[in-house]
Amino acid sequence: MADLVDKLPAWEIQRRSASYRYVAAEEDTAWNTIESRKANGRNMYYDLYQWKMGQSPDNVRRFCSPDIKKDEREELIEWIRDVDDSGSCQSLQILFSFSVPFPVALDFIVGLEDPIVSMGAGCGYWEYLLKKRGVDIVCYDQNSQYAPDMRYIEIKDGGPEVLSEYSERTLMISWPDSEESSTFSTDCLKHYKGSSIIHIGELFGETMSSNPWGQSTSQNFQLQLGEEYRCINRVQLPNWPGHMDALTLWRRVESPVDCDGAMFQHVDVPPKRYY
Numbered sequence: 001m002a003d004l005v006d007k008l009p010a011w012e013i014q015r016r017s018a019s020y021r022y023v024a025a026e027e028d029t030a031w032n033t034i035e036s037r038k039a040n041g042r043n044m045y046y047d048l049y050q051w052k053m054g055q056s057p058d059n060v061r062r063f064c065s066p067d068i069k070k071d072e073r074e075e076l077i078e079w080i081r082d083v084d085d086s087g088s089c090q091s092l093q094i095l096f097s098f099s100v101p102f103p104v105a106l107d108f109i110v111g112l113e114d115p116i117v118s119m120g121a122g123c124g125y126w127e128y129l130l131k132k133r134g135v136d137i138v139c140y141d142q143n144s145q146y147a148p149d150m151r152y153i154e155i156k157d158g159g160p161e162v163l164s165e166y167s168e169r170t171l172m173i174s175w176p177d178s179e180e181s182s183t184f185s186t187d188c189l190k191h192y193k194g195s196s197i198i199h200i201g202e203l204f205g206e207t208m209s210s211n212p213w214g215q216s217t218s219q220n221f222q223l224q225l226g227e228e229y230r231c232i233n234r235v236q237l238p239n240w241p242g243h244m245d246a247l248t249l250w251r252r253v254e255s256p257v258d259c260d261g262a263m264f265q266h267v268d269v270p271p272k273r274y275y
Ligand SMILES: C[S@@+](CC[C@H](N)C(=O)[O-])C[C@H]1O[C@@H](n2cnc3c(N)ncnc32)[C@H](O)[C@@H]1O
Pocket: 096, 097, 098, 099, 119, 120, 121, 122, 123, 140, 141, 142, 143, 144, 145, 146, 158, 159, 160, 173, 174, 175, 176, 177, 178, 184
Protein backbone atom coordinates (compact mmCIF):
# COMPACT_ATOMS: atom_id res chain seq x y z
CA MET A 1 0.00 0.00 0.00
CA ALA A 2 2.81 2.42 0.93
CA ASP A 3 4.42 1.67 -2.44
CA LEU A 4 1.16 2.53 -4.19
CA VAL A 5 0.76 5.80 -2.30
CA ASP A 6 4.35 6.75 -3.18
CA LYS A 7 3.50 6.38 -6.87
CA LEU A 8 0.29 8.39 -6.73
CA PRO A 9 0.35 12.11 -7.54
CA ALA A 10 -0.50 14.37 -4.59
CA TRP A 11 -3.92 15.28 -6.01
CA GLU A 12 -4.88 11.61 -6.36
CA ILE A 13 -3.99 10.95 -2.73
CA GLN A 14 -6.09 13.95 -1.77
CA ARG A 15 -8.94 12.72 -3.99
CA ARG A 16 -9.00 9.28 -2.41
CA SER A 17 -8.93 10.55 1.15
CA ALA A 18 -11.60 13.15 0.35
CA SER A 19 -14.13 10.55 -0.68
CA TYR A 20 -13.92 9.07 2.82
CA ARG A 21 -14.16 12.44 4.55
CA TYR A 22 -17.40 13.23 2.75
CA VAL A 23 -19.27 10.20 3.87
CA ALA A 24 -19.70 12.26 7.04
CA ALA A 25 -20.48 15.43 5.10
CA GLU A 26 -23.27 13.69 3.26
CA GLU A 27 -24.94 12.81 6.54
CA ASP A 28 -24.96 16.21 8.16
CA THR A 29 -24.88 18.40 5.00
CA ALA A 30 -21.79 20.09 6.32
CA TRP A 31 -21.92 22.84 3.70
CA ASN A 32 -25.17 24.44 4.88
CA THR A 33 -23.65 27.55 6.48
CA ILE A 34 -21.12 30.02 5.14
CA GLU A 35 -18.85 29.39 8.15
CA SER A 36 -18.85 25.62 7.55
CA ARG A 37 -18.15 26.18 3.85
CA LYS A 38 -15.25 28.49 4.66
CA ALA A 39 -13.74 25.53 6.57
CA ASN A 40 -10.84 27.75 7.62
CA GLY A 41 -9.46 27.74 4.08
CA ARG A 42 -9.71 24.00 3.36
CA ASN A 43 -10.82 23.39 -0.22
CA MET A 44 -14.18 21.88 0.71
CA TYR A 45 -15.69 22.47 -2.75
CA TYR A 46 -13.10 20.27 -4.46
CA ASP A 47 -13.80 17.53 -1.93
CA LEU A 48 -17.54 17.91 -2.53
CA TYR A 49 -17.00 17.77 -6.29
CA GLN A 50 -15.24 14.42 -5.95
CA TRP A 51 -17.87 13.10 -3.57
CA LYS A 52 -20.65 14.21 -5.93
CA MET A 53 -19.08 12.85 -9.11
CA GLY A 54 -18.16 9.63 -7.29
CA GLN A 55 -21.88 8.84 -7.07
CA SER A 56 -22.99 10.23 -10.44
CA PRO A 57 -25.37 8.34 -12.77
CA ASP A 58 -23.51 6.36 -15.45
CA ASN A 59 -24.43 8.57 -18.39
CA VAL A 60 -24.27 11.95 -16.69
CA ARG A 61 -21.41 13.27 -18.86
CA ARG A 62 -23.37 12.19 -21.95
CA PHE A 63 -26.58 13.98 -20.97
CA CYS A 64 -26.61 16.03 -24.19
CA SER A 65 -25.80 13.13 -26.53
CA PRO A 66 -28.52 12.48 -29.14
CA ASP A 67 -28.20 8.78 -28.17
CA ILE A 68 -29.70 9.44 -24.74
CA LYS A 69 -33.46 8.90 -24.56
CA LYS A 70 -35.69 11.81 -23.52
CA ASP A 71 -36.68 10.35 -20.11
CA GLU A 72 -33.11 9.56 -19.16
CA ARG A 73 -31.94 13.01 -20.33
CA GLU A 74 -34.55 14.65 -18.12
CA GLU A 75 -33.36 12.63 -15.11
CA LEU A 76 -29.72 13.46 -15.80
CA ILE A 77 -30.46 17.16 -16.19
CA GLU A 78 -32.42 17.12 -12.94
CA TRP A 79 -29.46 15.44 -11.19
CA ILE A 80 -27.22 18.22 -12.47
CA ARG A 81 -29.50 21.21 -12.07
CA ASP A 82 -32.05 20.63 -9.33
CA VAL A 83 -31.69 23.76 -7.19
CA ASP A 84 -34.04 22.28 -4.56
CA ASP A 85 -31.30 19.69 -3.89
CA SER A 86 -28.56 21.49 -1.92
CA GLY A 87 -26.07 18.89 -3.18
CA SER A 88 -26.86 19.19 -6.91
CA CYS A 89 -24.04 20.37 -9.18
CA GLN A 90 -25.85 23.63 -9.84
CA SER A 91 -26.59 24.29 -6.15
CA LEU A 92 -22.91 23.74 -5.33
CA GLN A 93 -21.91 26.10 -8.15
CA ILE A 94 -24.20 28.77 -6.74
CA LEU A 95 -22.89 28.28 -3.20
CA PHE A 96 -19.20 28.16 -4.20
CA SER A 97 -18.24 29.07 -7.78
CA PHE A 98 -18.84 28.06 -11.39
CA SER A 99 -15.46 26.33 -11.73
CA VAL A 100 -14.03 23.94 -9.18
CA PRO A 101 -10.77 25.22 -7.64
CA PHE A 102 -8.41 22.37 -8.43
CA PRO A 103 -5.54 22.42 -5.89
CA VAL A 104 -2.95 22.52 -8.71
CA ALA A 105 -4.68 25.64 -10.09
CA LEU A 106 -4.62 27.35 -6.68
CA ASP A 107 -0.93 26.45 -6.25
CA PHE A 108 -0.27 27.80 -9.73
CA ILE A 109 -1.81 31.19 -8.90
CA VAL A 110 -0.04 31.34 -5.53
CA GLY A 111 3.25 30.55 -7.31
CA LEU A 112 2.85 33.54 -9.64
CA GLU A 113 3.35 35.80 -6.60
CA ASP A 114 1.29 38.46 -8.44
CA PRO A 115 -1.12 40.79 -6.65
CA ILE A 116 -4.56 40.17 -8.17
CA VAL A 117 -7.74 42.11 -8.88
CA SER A 118 -10.76 39.85 -9.37
CA MET A 119 -13.64 41.35 -11.37
CA GLY A 120 -17.11 39.76 -11.25
CA ALA A 121 -16.02 37.74 -8.22
CA GLY A 122 -19.55 36.52 -7.38
CA CYS A 123 -19.37 35.25 -3.81
CA GLY A 124 -15.55 35.10 -3.97
CA TYR A 125 -14.81 31.45 -3.17
CA TRP A 126 -11.63 31.06 -5.27
CA GLU A 127 -10.59 34.50 -4.02
CA TYR A 128 -11.11 33.46 -0.38
CA LEU A 129 -9.00 30.30 -0.82
CA LEU A 130 -6.28 32.34 -2.53
CA LYS A 131 -6.26 34.95 0.22
CA LYS A 132 -5.98 32.17 2.82
CA ARG A 133 -2.95 30.93 0.88
CA GLY A 134 -1.26 34.32 1.10
CA VAL A 135 -2.29 35.96 -2.19
CA ASP A 136 -2.76 39.75 -2.16
CA ILE A 137 -6.22 39.97 -3.80
CA VAL A 138 -8.95 42.60 -4.10
CA CYS A 139 -12.41 41.70 -5.41
CA TYR A 140 -15.16 43.58 -7.21
CA ASP A 141 -18.67 42.79 -8.41
CA GLN A 142 -21.77 44.81 -9.20
CA ASN A 143 -23.41 42.18 -7.14
CA SER A 144 -27.13 41.78 -7.48
CA GLN A 145 -27.05 37.97 -7.71
CA TYR A 146 -25.31 36.95 -4.48
CA ALA A 147 -26.61 38.16 -1.09
CA PRO A 148 -23.99 39.62 1.28
CA ASP A 149 -24.26 36.62 3.61
CA MET A 150 -23.23 34.29 0.75
CA ARG A 151 -19.82 35.97 0.33
CA TYR A 152 -16.60 34.39 1.51
CA ILE A 153 -14.51 37.54 1.35
CA GLU A 154 -14.99 41.31 1.05
CA ILE A 155 -16.36 42.07 -2.42
CA LYS A 156 -16.24 45.76 -3.25
CA ASP A 157 -19.06 47.25 -5.26
CA GLY A 158 -17.69 48.19 -8.68
CA GLY A 159 -17.51 47.33 -12.37
CA PRO A 160 -14.90 47.24 -15.14
CA GLU A 161 -14.23 51.00 -14.99
CA VAL A 162 -12.32 50.58 -11.68
CA LEU A 163 -9.74 48.38 -13.44
CA SER A 164 -7.93 51.42 -14.81
CA GLU A 165 -6.65 51.91 -11.23
CA TYR A 166 -5.24 48.39 -11.03
CA SER A 167 -2.70 48.10 -13.83
CA GLU A 168 -0.09 46.78 -11.34
CA ARG A 169 -2.29 43.77 -10.56
CA THR A 170 -3.07 40.65 -12.59
CA LEU A 171 -6.73 40.66 -13.61
CA MET A 172 -8.71 37.53 -12.73
CA ILE A 173 -12.05 36.87 -14.45
CA SER A 174 -14.11 33.75 -14.04
CA TRP A 175 -17.25 33.12 -16.10
CA PRO A 176 -17.99 36.85 -16.47
CA ASP A 177 -20.47 36.76 -19.37
CA SER A 178 -23.81 35.15 -18.69
CA GLU A 179 -24.80 35.46 -22.37
CA GLU A 180 -23.13 36.11 -25.73
CA SER A 181 -24.51 39.66 -25.89
CA SER A 182 -22.87 40.65 -22.56
CA THR A 183 -20.24 43.41 -22.80
CA PHE A 184 -18.89 42.82 -19.28
CA SER A 185 -15.74 40.96 -20.39
CA THR A 186 -14.94 43.36 -23.26
CA ASP A 187 -15.44 46.29 -20.86
CA CYS A 188 -12.82 44.66 -18.61
CA LEU A 189 -10.37 44.58 -21.55
CA LYS A 190 -11.17 48.19 -22.35
CA HIS A 191 -10.37 49.47 -18.86
CA TYR A 192 -7.57 47.10 -17.76
CA LYS A 193 -4.12 48.47 -18.62
CA GLY A 194 -2.01 45.81 -16.89
CA SER A 195 0.00 42.96 -18.41
CA SER A 196 -1.60 39.69 -17.23
CA ILE A 197 -5.05 38.08 -17.19
CA ILE A 198 -6.13 34.87 -15.48
CA HIS A 199 -9.16 33.49 -17.32
CA ILE A 200 -11.23 30.76 -15.68
CA GLY A 201 -13.90 29.12 -17.81
CA GLU A 202 -14.46 27.81 -21.31
CA LEU A 203 -12.77 29.13 -24.43
CA PHE A 204 -13.28 28.77 -28.18
CA GLY A 205 -13.58 25.13 -29.21
CA GLU A 206 -13.60 23.86 -25.64
CA THR A 207 -17.27 23.58 -24.87
CA MET A 208 -20.32 21.37 -25.20
CA SER A 209 -22.46 24.44 -25.79
CA SER A 210 -23.78 24.81 -29.33
CA ASN A 211 -22.02 28.20 -29.20
CA PRO A 212 -18.40 27.23 -30.05
CA TRP A 213 -17.13 30.25 -28.08
CA GLY A 214 -18.32 28.56 -24.91
CA GLN A 215 -20.34 29.56 -21.89
CA SER A 216 -17.95 31.93 -20.10
CA THR A 217 -16.90 34.82 -22.34
CA SER A 218 -18.21 36.28 -25.58
CA GLN A 219 -16.71 35.83 -29.05
CA ASN A 220 -15.81 39.53 -29.11
CA PHE A 221 -13.87 39.21 -25.85
CA GLN A 222 -11.95 36.12 -26.99
CA LEU A 223 -10.99 37.65 -30.34
CA GLN A 224 -9.72 40.79 -28.63
CA LEU A 225 -7.94 38.76 -25.94
CA GLY A 226 -6.11 36.77 -28.61
CA GLU A 227 -5.09 39.96 -30.46
CA GLU A 228 -3.73 41.80 -27.43
CA TYR A 229 -2.54 38.93 -25.22
CA ARG A 230 -1.15 35.40 -25.65
CA CYS A 231 -1.98 32.33 -23.60
CA ILE A 232 1.24 31.45 -21.76
CA ASN A 233 0.02 28.87 -19.18
CA ARG A 234 -2.84 26.45 -18.77
CA VAL A 235 -4.13 24.32 -15.91
CA GLN A 236 -6.94 21.87 -16.66
CA LEU A 237 -9.76 21.93 -14.11
CA PRO A 238 -12.15 19.24 -12.89
CA ASN A 239 -15.28 19.77 -14.99
CA TRP A 240 -18.89 19.52 -13.91
CA PRO A 241 -21.01 17.63 -16.48
CA GLY A 242 -21.56 19.88 -19.50
CA HIS A 243 -18.53 22.06 -18.74
CA MET A 244 -15.09 22.06 -20.37
CA ASP A 245 -13.50 24.78 -18.27
CA ALA A 246 -9.81 25.44 -17.64
CA LEU A 247 -7.57 28.09 -16.08
CA THR A 248 -5.42 30.00 -18.56
CA LEU A 249 -2.91 32.79 -18.01
CA TRP A 250 -2.60 35.46 -20.72
CA ARG A 251 0.23 37.98 -21.07
CA ARG A 252 0.00 41.22 -23.06
CA VAL A 253 2.10 41.18 -26.26
CA GLU A 254 4.67 43.87 -26.96
CA SER A 255 4.74 46.02 -30.13
CA PRO A 256 5.30 44.20 -33.46
CA VAL A 257 8.93 43.97 -34.61
CA ASP A 258 10.15 43.22 -38.14
CA CYS A 259 12.54 40.27 -37.76
CA ASP A 260 14.17 39.82 -41.17
CA GLY A 261 10.85 40.19 -42.98
CA ALA A 262 8.69 38.28 -40.47
CA MET A 263 6.68 40.23 -37.94
CA PHE A 264 6.94 39.03 -34.32
CA GLN A 265 5.47 40.30 -31.06
CA HIS A 266 7.45 39.39 -27.99
CA VAL A 267 5.72 37.85 -24.99
CA ASP A 268 7.40 36.62 -21.81
CA VAL A 269 6.95 32.85 -21.90
CA PRO A 270 7.72 30.96 -18.69
CA PRO A 271 9.97 27.87 -18.87
CA LYS A 272 7.14 25.59 -17.67
CA ARG A 273 3.94 26.25 -19.57
CA TYR A 274 1.47 23.45 -18.76
CA TYR A 275 0.44 21.95 -15.44
C1 LIG B 1 -21.68 34.00 -13.80
S1 LIG B 1 -21.24 34.91 -12.38
C2 LIG B 1 -19.60 34.29 -12.01
C3 LIG B 1 -19.24 34.52 -10.59
C4 LIG B 1 -17.89 33.97 -10.18
N1 LIG B 1 -16.81 34.68 -10.84
C5 LIG B 1 -17.79 32.49 -10.48
O1 LIG B 1 -16.96 32.11 -11.28
O2 LIG B 1 -18.52 31.72 -9.84
C6 LIG B 1 -20.88 36.49 -13.16
C7 LIG B 1 -20.63 37.56 -12.12
O3 LIG B 1 -20.30 38.74 -12.82
C8 LIG B 1 -20.94 39.83 -12.17
N2 LIG B 1 -21.09 40.94 -13.13
C9 LIG B 1 -21.81 40.94 -14.28
N3 LIG B 1 -21.71 42.15 -14.91
C10 LIG B 1 -20.90 42.91 -14.10
C11 LIG B 1 -20.42 44.23 -14.19
N4 LIG B 1 -20.73 45.03 -15.23
N5 LIG B 1 -19.60 44.69 -13.22
C12 LIG B 1 -19.27 43.90 -12.17
N6 LIG B 1 -19.71 42.63 -12.03
C13 LIG B 1 -20.52 42.15 -12.98
C14 LIG B 1 -22.27 39.28 -11.69
O4 LIG B 1 -22.82 40.05 -10.64
C15 LIG B 1 -21.84 37.87 -11.25
O5 LIG B 1 -21.47 37.86 -9.90
